[in-house]
Amino acid sequence: MRIIDSETVKSVLYPGMEIKNYKELCSLLDEKQKTGEAKQIQLGNWQLYFSYRKQGHKFIIEEIFDIPKEKVDGRAQGNHSLFTKDIADNILRAICSGVAEKTNAGTKWIKIVGLANDNYGARKDIPELRSCDTLKPTLNDFYYYGAGAAVKSYLQSAFNYFEKNNLASVSREYIGISRFNEEELEELEMKYDEESDAVIPLTGQELIELYKEKGYSAIEELKEKYFMSFEEYLFRQPFNEDSADLTIKQYSEEEYLKLKKDVADKYKLDLKTIKGREKLFIGMLCQEKLRTLYEAITVVPNRDNVPSSYCSITKKEYEEYQKTLNHKIYEHLSLMTEKRYEKNYEKWQQSIQEELSHMKLKIGTPKPHMTKAYRDGYLFAESVNLQNRMKVMDALIKI
Template sequence: MDINNLKEKQEIKNYKELCKLLDCKVSAGDSKKSQLKELERYVKYHKEGNKFIIDEIYKDIKEKQDNRKNNKGKSADYIDDLQLRLLGEFLTKGKGSNLTIGKSVLLRDTGLVNSNYSYCKKRQEKLATYLDIDKETIYDYYNSVDSMVVNNLERALKNLSNEKIIALDMTTIICKNKLVTLEYKHETYIDEFDEEIERITPVANADIVYEEVTEKEHEIILRVEGELLDQMEVKRVTDLFATGKIKEYYDRCYFEIRKELPDFNFYFKAYKITYNYDRIINKLNEYGYDDWLKDIETQCKYIINEGVQDKIISNARNRKIRKDKEYENVIGGIKPNEKHGCRLNDKYIDKYNNISHNVIDLNAKNIKKNVKQTKITYEQNIKS
C-alpha cells in the first residue's frame, strides 16, 4: 500500500480510484474491509457517498490490531462476500425483476462448490471408489457439508430479503419431454409366406422443457416421496445421505412418478427470486462499487471458496475431537455398526481434504467423466 499519492483534504471519486492511487488491487467483501482497515493505520478519512475524503495523514503509523480472537465462534466469515457475490449475480441478469434458479446451480455460481459437487453427490459410491476412500466417509462428508453450504447460501439470501433487496420463495421445477411432432415410419418387408407386408412405426419428436410444478404434479410428487420414505424405513430424506441410498431413493421416485406423469424426466428444488434492481445498485454503492467488474466477481468467488474449504475442515476437526472424546475410555474398540465411526479414523481429516480438493476447490479438474466410468465391485463397495 503506497500512500505517497495521498494528501490531506484530498477528494477521491470512488473506491476503484482509491485503489489506483494506493497501487493496490480492487478487492471485495472481507478483503476490501481488511484493505480499508489497513489504510486507517496511515490516514484518517471519511466518506461522502462513494467519495473518500482524506482528513489527516498520520506522522506515525498506527499499530496493527489482531481481531481474530473476536471472530471465535463466528458461523462463517465469508457470508458478507457471499451476499456481495449474489448482488453481482442479480445485477448481471439485467433489469428483469424475476429469476428462477436451481439450488445446485446457485451453489456453483457463487463459488460455494465446484461443478463436480452435485454430480458426485448423486454417485457417492463411485466417488468413493474413484478417490479410494471408504464410502462411510463420503456419506459423512456429503451429509455434513451439504447442509452447511445450503445454510450459508440461504442465510445470505435471507439477509438480502430482510433488506427488501429481494423477495425469496422456494419452488419445484419439473423437466419434461414435450411432444412436438408425431410421424410415422413406413417399412416394407416379406413375411414367412412370401407376402409383402408394410410395417408402420410411430416416431415421436420431443423438446426438453422446464416448467414450474403444478398443484396436481406437486401432490403426486409429495405422495410418492412420502411412500418411498416409508418403504425404505427412514423418517427424513437427509437420513438417506448417511446410508448412501439417496440415489436409489430418487431413482425409485422417478420410476413411480412416471407411472402417473408419462412425460416426466426429473425434478429439482429451485429459488424463485424477485429482485429490486435499483436497490441492488444502491447496496453495491454501499459496498463501495459504482460498477461490477469481472475481476471483482472472480475474486469474490475465490474468497468464498477458500472460506468454505477452511470451514469444512474446521467443522470436521471439531466432530473428530468430540468422537475421540466419546471413545477415550471405551475398551474393546468401535462398537458394531457405530454411527459416524469413520470419524475415529486417524486419516479422517486427510480424507476430508481430499474430497474437498475434488468437489469444492474451484481449481479442481473436472472428474465427472472419470467418476461416471468408475465400476463398483462388491469388494470395493464394502471397502473400509
C-alpha cells in the same frame, strides 16, 4: 417474523412524527399487536427500518433509514449467519452485472457465489477422490462431513437476508424433467409386460443353489430384474440427454411438499437419514416418471437498495469476489471437518472402552472388534480417515 416493506415505512412515517401509542403505530404499519417476548422482537425489528424514542406511551420518530439495517445475530460464531452478507453481496453482484441469470437451481447458485467448485453436485467420477477407498465420488457422500449441508444453509440464510432487508425478492418453483414422451412410455410398458410374463420364478432349491454358487448379490439382482414395479423399471432405463421430446412439469412449493409427504408416507421413509432422503428422491422420480427434479430459485434485486457499483462489475472482477468468499468458506469448513472427525473418533473409542470394561467381567479380556460399538458403525470415524475427508474438501469446495 413478518417482513416490513421499506417503502411502506417511508410512506406512513416521517422524522419528528408523534404517534399516540403502540396500538396506533401497529395500525399505521399494518402490523398485528403482540405481547411479551413477541412484542420485544417486533419492536427490535422496527428499529431496522426507523429509530424512535419513547415519551410515556407515545412514540416519537427520529429517523427513517434509506436502507434497512442488517439484523445482528448474536449467536455463537459458526452459525449460518457467518457468511450471509458476503454470499448475498455476491448474488447481487452476479445478477446486476449480468454474470449470472436471476433464476438458477440451488446447486448452481452455490457454484455461482463461490461456495463450491464445479465438482459439487456432480454425479460423475471425480479424479481427486479415486484414492479414497471408502468414498464414492458423489455429492451425497459429502453430507457425511457436514459441508454439503452447511453450504446449503449458508445460501438459504442469504436468501432470508434479502427479504428481511428488502434487497431482493426470492421465489421458488420445482421443475421436473420427464424421462420419456407418451409414445415411449407406451412402448416401454408393453416391453415391461412381455418381460414380466416371460419370467419363470426360481424354486426354493434353485435359489439355494444360486446362493451357494454366486452369493446373496446374485439373488438381489434377480429380484431387481424380475420383481421391480413398472416405475422402478422406468427409472433404470437409459435416456437421451439431447432428446427434444423431453417434457417439463412444474410444481409449486405446496405441490412439491405434498409430493414429498405422499412418497415418504407410502414407503415409510426416515428422512432424518441420508439413505432415507435418497430413497425419497428416487421414489418421487419414479412416481412422477421423471429423470430429474430440481428447485429453481429466482432472485429479483430491488435495485433502489443495491449499490450502483454492483452493476458495472466485470466477469474477471467477479471471479475475484468468488475466490475471496471461497477461501473463507474453505478455511472454515476445513476447521469444522477436523473438529468433527476428532469428536467422532473420541466418541468411537470411548464407546468401545465402555463395552470392553463390561465384557471383561464376563469373558476375560476381549478384543475391540468384539464390541457392539465396533460392529455398529463407529468404525466409520477411523476407516474414513481425516486425510480422506480433507481430500473431499479439496475436491468439492476449493476453487
